[in-house]
Amino acid sequence: MKLRFVLDPALTPELREQILALWVDVTNAGGAVGFVAPVTAAEVRPVAEQTFAGLGDGLDRLLVGYEGDRPVAFLVIADNRFHLQAHWRVLKRVMVHPDTQGRGYGAALMREAERIGRELGLEALHVTVRGGQGLGAFYGRLGYREVGRLPAALRLAPGDDRDEIFMWLDLTGRAVA
Numbered sequence: 001m002k003l004r005f006v007l008d009p010a011l012t013p014e015l016r017e018q019i020l021a022l023w024v025d026v027t028n029a030g031g032a033v034g035f036v037a038p039v040t041a042a043e044v045r046p047v048a049e050q051t052f053a054g055l056g057d058g059l060d061r062l063l064v065g066y067e068g069d070r071p072v073a074f075l076v077i078a079d080n081r082f083h084l085q086a087h088w089r090v091l092k093r094v095m096v097h098p099d100t101q102g103r104g105y106g107a108a109l110m111r112e113a114e115r116i117g118r119e120l121g122l123e124a125l126h127v128t129v130r131g132g133q134g135l136g137a138f139y140g141r142l143g144y145r146e147v148g149r150l151p152a153a154l155r156l157a158p159g160d161d162r163d164e165i166f167m168w169l170d171l172t173g174r175a176v177a
Contacts, residue, residue: 003065003073003105005112011052011062018071019064020048022097029098032130036156051076051093063116065096065109072097073109077116077125088124089117110142114169123172130154131163139167 009015023044027035034047054060059081065073075094080086091113096105117125127144129135131154136146144167152161 001067001103003067003108005109006064006066007116008055008061009064011055015064015071016048016052019074020044022071022074022095023048023093025098026095031095031098032133032135033093033095054078061116063109063113065105065112067100067105072100073105075109075113077113088122088126089120091125091127094127106138107142110139114142114171117169118171123170125169125171127167127169129165129167131165136165136167142169144169 020041023033024039024041026033027039027044028037030037035044054076055062059079061077063075063077064071073096076092078090078092080088080090091110094106094109096109114125125144127139129139131149140146146165147168148166150164153164154162156162
C-alpha cells in the first residue's frame with residue numbers, strides 16, 4: 001500500500017493521541033526518537049505536547065503519512081527561528097510505525113519532506129541521528145551526507161554513550177565541500 005501524505009493536517013485531539021501512540025510504539029521497538037525503551041505515553045506526552053505547541057505558530061510544519069486512515073509515519077519540518085538560517089530546515093521526530101517497517105515508508109517520508117523542502121524554496125535539510133543505530137547508511141542512500149558528529153553526546157544509560165550524527169541534504173545541486 002502506498003502512503004498518503006498530508007502536510008499540516010488539523011491537529012485534532014484524535015490525531016494528537018495517534019501520534020503519541022505511534023511515538024511510544026516506535027520508541028519501544030528500539031527507535032531513536034528522543035527516548036530509550038521502555039516508555040509509556042505519560043513519559044512521552046510532555047515532549048509530544050512541546051512538539052505540538054511548536055506547530056501552533058506556523059513556523060514548524062507537520063508531515064503525516066497515512067496508510068488508509070491510520071497515521072503510520074510523521075516528521076516535523078522545524079524552522080530554525082534565526083534569520084541567518086532561514087534557507088534550511090531541520091527534520092525532527094522522524095518515525096515510521098514498527099509494524100510497517102520494510103515497506104519503504106521511511107524512504108517515502110523522507111522523499112516527501114525533500115519534495116516539500118524544494119517546494120518551499122529551501123536550500124538544504126538537516127537531520128540529527130543517534131549513533132549505533134545504522135541510520136547514517138539509511139540517510140546516505142537518500143542523498144544525505146554526514147557533516148559532523150558529537151562523540152558520546154547522547155547518554156542512553158550509564159556506560160552507553162552514543163555519538164550524535166549530523167546529516168545534511170543539499171537541495172540546490174551545487175557542490176558543497
